[in-house]
Amino acid sequence: MTHTEGMLRDGALENKTIIVTGGGTGLGKSMAGYFLRLGANVVICSRKADVLANTADELRQSTGGRITFVACDVRKTEEVEQVIARAIETFGRVDGLVNNSAGNFISPTERLSYKAVDTIVDIVLRGTYYFTLALGKYWIENQIKGTVLNIVTTYATTGSGWVVPSAMAKAGVLTMTKSLAFEWARHGIRLNAIAPGPFPTKGAWDRLFPEELARKFSFENRIPLARTGDHQELANLAAYLISNFSAYMTGEVITLDGGEVLSAGQFNFLKEVTDDQWDAIEDQIKSATRTGKTPE
Numbered sequence: 174m175t176h177t178e179g180m181l182r183d184g185a186l187e188n189k190t191i192i193v194t195g196g197g198t199g200l201g202k203s204m205a206g207y208f209l210r211l212g213a214n215v216v217i218c219s220r221k222a223d224v225l226a227n228t229a230d231e232l233r234q235s236t237g238g239r240i241t242f243v244a245c246d247v248r249k250t251e252e253v254e255q256v257i258a259r260a261i262e263t264f265g266r267v268d269g270l271v272n273n274s275a276g277n278f279i280s281p282t283e284r285l286s287y288k289a290v291d292t293i294v295d296i297v298l299r300g301t302y303y304f305t306l307a308l309g310k311y312w313i314e315n316q317i318k319g320t321v322l323n324i325v326t327t328y329a330t331t332g333s334g335w336v337v338p339s340a341m342a343k344a345g346v347l348t349m350t351k352s353l354a355f356e357w358a359r360h361g362i363r364l365n366a367i368a369p370g371p372f373p374t375k376g377a378w379d380r381l382f383p384e385e386l387a388r389k390f391s392f393e394n395r396i397p398l399a400r401t402g403d404h405q406e407l408a409n410l411a412a413y414l415i416s417n418f419s420a421y422m423t424g425e426v427i428t429l430d431g432g433e434v435l436s437a438g439q440f441n442f443l444k445e446v447t448d449d450q451w452d453a454i455e456d457q458i459k460s461a462t463r464t465g466k467t468p469e
């Protein structure tokens with residue numbers, strides 16, 4: 174068994190219909206593909222109908238699963254409602270939602286126009302609460318114990334410069350996750366989140382890790398586990414969180430980042446110290462301790 178294999182048993186998502194926003198590309202596509210392999214019905218949506226159509230065809234062929242798509246800008250409530258209506262029309266009901274659509278790019282914040290900030294915040298935060306609110310109302314009205322999975326980031330908690338609109342918006346999504354997890358628990362609705370570290374996708378790499386940066390940067394040095402994530406690792410966790418296996422978990426955010434977020438640890442700079450240096454340091458500390466000891 175390796176980390177690149179599917180983790181849940183066959184049929185783990187049987188009889189569930191799951192909407193994956195941004196499911197035509199990147200991590201959304203990988204999650205959608207794995208949900209199909211586990212027996213779910215899947216609806217993918219995003220702005221680009223041609224991309225969605227190609228992904229739906231590819232995943233239908235590779236998994237034999239039931240998938241449909243609807244073009245939708247998550248910033249528009251009527252389009253969000255159309256996705257939900259189409260999902261119900263096609264599959265009878267909706268059980269799960271993965272809020273995965275996002276917009277992001279690196280930039281010094283003072284260079285951003287108001288519109289640039291609005292664009293990111295609207296896709297990430299507004300898009301997420303529109304979808305969650307629309308489905309939540311439907312679930313409560315129809316007494317369905319739905320599940321929401323929000324894809325956030327580690328900097329939703331730590332904050333981060335140069336991606337400030339995304340950080341503000343993802344932090345809002347995280348707070349929504351926890352707040353609604355409590356409020357809607359009485360309806361049996363669960364909400365959880367994943368905070369991924371770097372998982373190579375074209376969407377993220379083009380906008381956050383362009384060539385200019387890639388030349389100066391090493392994931393091996395930055396990430397304690399010395400690699401980027403594999404899409405199946407994220408899909409495994411997502412499938413668990415959207416499945417009934419996680420029935421007792423709500424309001425949780427799980428970090429999946431090879432330890433990247435831990436780099437703030439105050440003494441982590443000691444990573445650079447060699448064994449010989451440690452011998453010398455140990456002697457110095459012990460000798461200082463001996464000298465400083467109070468005589469009995």
Ligand SMILES: CCCCCCCCC/C=C/C(=O)SCCNC(=O)CCNC(=O)[C@H](O)C(C)(C)COP(=O)(O)OP(=O)(O)OC[C@H]1O[C@@H](n2cnc3c(N)ncnc32)[C@H](O)[C@@H]1OP(=O)(O)O
Binds near residue numbers: 277285372376
């Ligand atoms: C360390 C290792 C890491 C490794 C990776 C670690 C991962 C970190 C975690 C987070 C990851 C992600 O979210 S990754 C997700 C990345 N994927 C995406 O972003 C996919 C979707 N993105 C997009 O479609 C576009 O990039 C986006 C700009 C967001 C939206 O497109 P739209 O067509 O809606 O908007 P536009 O009209 O083009 O632009 C709207 C305004 O934004 C401005 N704008 C656009 N790009 C700009 C830019 N680069 N710099 C300044 N301003 C910009 C425009 O000038 C407009 O403002 P005005 O000029 O005033 O009109």
Ligand SMILES: NC(=O)C1=CN([C@@H]2O[C@H](COP(=O)(O)OP(=O)(O)OC[C@H]3O[C@@H](n4cnc5c(N)ncnc54)[C@H](OP(=O)(O)O)[C@@H]3O)[C@@H](O)[C@H]2O)C=CC1
Binds near residue numbers: 368
């Ligand atoms: N890759 C990584 O390392 C990390 C990713 N993440 C998160 O993972 C998720 C997926 O990102 P990733 O796969 O890397 O990147 P992608 O760019 O592949 O995914 C983003 C998706 O969002 C969709 N989207 C963008 N704007 C809208 C909109 N207005 N309405 C509907 N859909 C929209 C895009 O489709 P379209 O253009 O057709 O609308 C696209 O499919 C995001 O939430 C991201 O923040 C978090 C941490 C790290």
